[in-house]
Amino acid sequence: MRHATFCIIQLFVVSFLVISCASCESENQEENNNSENDSIEFYFGADLSYVNELEDCGAIYKDQDGDEKEVYSIFEQMGANLVRLRLWHNPDWTYYSNYSDVKKAIQRAKNANMKVLLDFHYSDTWADPSRQLIPRAWQSEVNNTQALGELLYNYTYNTLNELSQEDLLPDIVQVGNEINTMILQEDEENDPLDWQRNSHLINKGIQAVRDISGVRNKNIEVMLHIAQPENGLWWFEEATSNGVSDFDWIGLSYYPIWSQYELNEVHIPLSTLINTYHKKLMIVETAYPFTLDNADSANNILGEDALTNNFPASGQGQLDYLNQLYNIVKTAGGQGLVYWEPAWVSTNCFTQWAQGSHWDNATLFDHSGKATEGINFYTNAFDE
Template sequence: MRYFSFYILQCLILSILVISCASCESDNQETNNNTDNDSIEFYFGSDLSYVNEMEDCGAVYKDQSGVEKEVYSIFKQEGTNLVRLRLWHNPDWTDYSNYSDVKKAIQRAKNSNMKVLLDFHYSDTWADPSRQLIPEAWLSELNNTEALGELLYNYTYNTLNELSQENLLPEIVQVGNEINTMILQEDETNGPIDWQRNSYLINKGIKAIRDISELKNKPIEIMLHIAQPENGLWWFEQATTNGITDFDWIGLSYYPLWSEYELDEVQVPLETLINTYNKKLMIVETAYPFTLNNADSANNILGEEALTGDFPASEQGQLDYLNQLYIIIKDAGGQGLVYWEPAWVSTNCFTQWAQGSHWDNATLFDNSGKATLGIKFYNKALNN
């Protein structure tokens, strides 16, 4: 009996040691993850918001060798270290880019050991420089800035809190998408920005992210996103003058087609933004056509007029454009480049406007689903 008691005591001590070691391993793993996050000098990103829908529509993705693979693993193997995902508030016209869909996408990114940039559109549909439409559920508070701020704060806070409960917190969060004009508007008018209203609302979103970050003891960086560098110059000047200063990243869309700056000119405004505001900078949207052919009845958005410099509409031209833009961003002091919707391939499904994809000639997959040469851009991440 005495021997048995001693044996039980030994087992208890051993169990405690095992649990303690497991805890230490968990702590070390958390520390290592944080260190890994801090060690990323440049983000090589892919906006994969369309992937879940495309797969449901029958899309198949293949690597450079023509082997069919899970699409997140293709990007990871090439060197992608950041996945960007858009989130609409209550898009009753689609089953995608809502909370459920985004949660699934974040899980896929985490499973592939990639960081996540979550893009709050603060709308039920596409938010862009020409429209920042308020969610239908918030419309009654359109002219009540304080109440609207509380809705925005609570939505942002609760969304991130729910993601946290499933270990899905993103590493970077955008407060709005291409917010060149005033956020949370009733229509598509682009009048002067009411900065008292605009700064109050944006700062409420920022505060929600900071509060969750503190509560969960997890660093979450904040990004403000403007379309085209020339608009970033005036927007950030006005924003900081009006009290919007607590953010980490300047995010920009850069498509030469819609910018005042050609590719060989864009380094100057990037440097100006970085040096003026002492913030990190990332191009969070860009793309380049690998062909001018159209695969379906959905007209291509990027046609011949989208070509720039000496880069033709070819797979090599696509890769060369990305390589050159990467060099420009790095030389300017920037720290990231995200390709917008590289997997929005042509399928039998419909957009809001037509059957197929409006981006099928500017993805990083050809019309057979095989990765283009452009995807080799991400290899730089493996060599850094």
């Protein structure tokens, strides 16, 4: 009897210890999940959305020694710690930047030990300040804000849930891309901002991210992205006054050619945004030409008028621009800088407009596929 009682007590103690250890492990795991993004002081990012397509078109990438290498590895070895990827809802004009393509790209980023910023465009095509076209599948509900909000929520949640089932959840999610104008519009007329509609839709996207983050016990941060810092000043004032406040990051595109702020002035809006809203800030799009030469029949978007601060269109000028912008962002209190499409090199494939690349003179690889001096910007990560 005493032996049986002892065994029962022993079993109880062992069970208690197992449960306690499991609880501790769960708490530690939760703590790790909630702090995993906090371990990075500054994000050095690359938007590699085009890479899968370009490699299918025959693009090759070489390091600075001229050795051909896997492109994600080139960025990781240079110091990049974040990959940004765009996601279109259901594009019928391309096989890329859809769910299956993004899933493949996220896996490549994770294989290279880099964090992932997933950019929901909430459109079947490019979403930007000039157009925020609603996906065709949602067209019937364009004037039904409640129903449209549910569609947006379900799409965001289900996409992230599917990614989670393959351990491919992103670390940061953009709820929209360059959403200066009202999201999910019927045409390109850029209707005046109806904040009752706009805030409801944005908040439904944010809620979806928060909900999947809770269900999957992973800290996924939310970013709202506006093109050009001067637009961020009025947009975030209006957004927060209309109930859009549950976000972690202010994301900005900054191209001096399209901004009223020169490079030596851009610290003003950056500091203002950080100090006013007490959110983290990241430049999620910027670029600088390493040459003015064109490699193909697709006209280059960035030409001589894109040059700033007396930096020439050269690899060194590209690096000097990035290093100066990095120092400006960091001094202002920002925590990230992403180069937009550094791998969009020229190939025989076509864009919607022409054969080749409209960015071939502003990539971080020259016309032979060799990394330019500009890619050395990422080595700043080793000093963080």
